[in-house]
Amino acid sequence: MNPLAELQIIVDSGLFVLIWLVQLILYPTFAVIEEEHFYSWHTRFSAMISLVVTPLMVIQAAIEAVVMISDIRWWRISSIAIIWLATFFLSIPCHRRLHTLGKDARTIRRLVMTNWIRTMLWSLLFWQTGSAVLARSPFFQ
Numbered sequence: 001m002n003p004l005a006e007l008q009i010i011v012d013s014g015l016f017v018l019i020w021l022v023q024l025i026l027y028p029t030f031a032v033i034e035e036e037h038f039y040s041w042h043t044r045f046s047a048m049i050s051l052v053v054t055p056l057m058v059i060q061a062a063i064e065a066v067v068m069i070s071d072i073r074w075w076r077i078s079s080i081a082i083i084w085l086a087t088f089f090l091s092i093p094c095h096r097r098l099h100t101l102g103k104d105a106r107t108i109r110r111l112v113m114t115n116w117i118r119t120m121l122w123s124l125l126f127w128q129t130g131s132a133v134l135a136r137s138p139f140f141q
Helices: 004-029 035-067 074-101 105-138
Strands: none
Touching: 004 035, 004 105, 035 074, 074 105
8 A cells, every 4th residue: 555545544443433432422511511610621622633633634635635636536625614714614614603702502503413514525535545544445355
């Protein structure tokens, strides 16, 4: 397997695990954190999660930019573009609102609901990459 493909499976796997943890555990936890602790917890959460997700997103997009030299994978490019759009126009505004207003049940529900876009697309990207890797693996032949 070439190093770029290896990096792609690592990044896609990381984003897959991360988004499901966020969707099923972290974002729903926002609703049960006590109001007096919410601001400091959310501020720390936002800073820490950014340190993990931002490099992975940038690397994922960079891989597609490199691959585009020889093979334009429109499905992956479109999915990654939609994920970035959802991040910047849905998720980040919700986090800014929570940072500004504090705990807000409506904003938390919106964050959880709109995050399904990213959850589904990152899951599909992971399954597509994983399937391709397994199809080429001598272990499964």
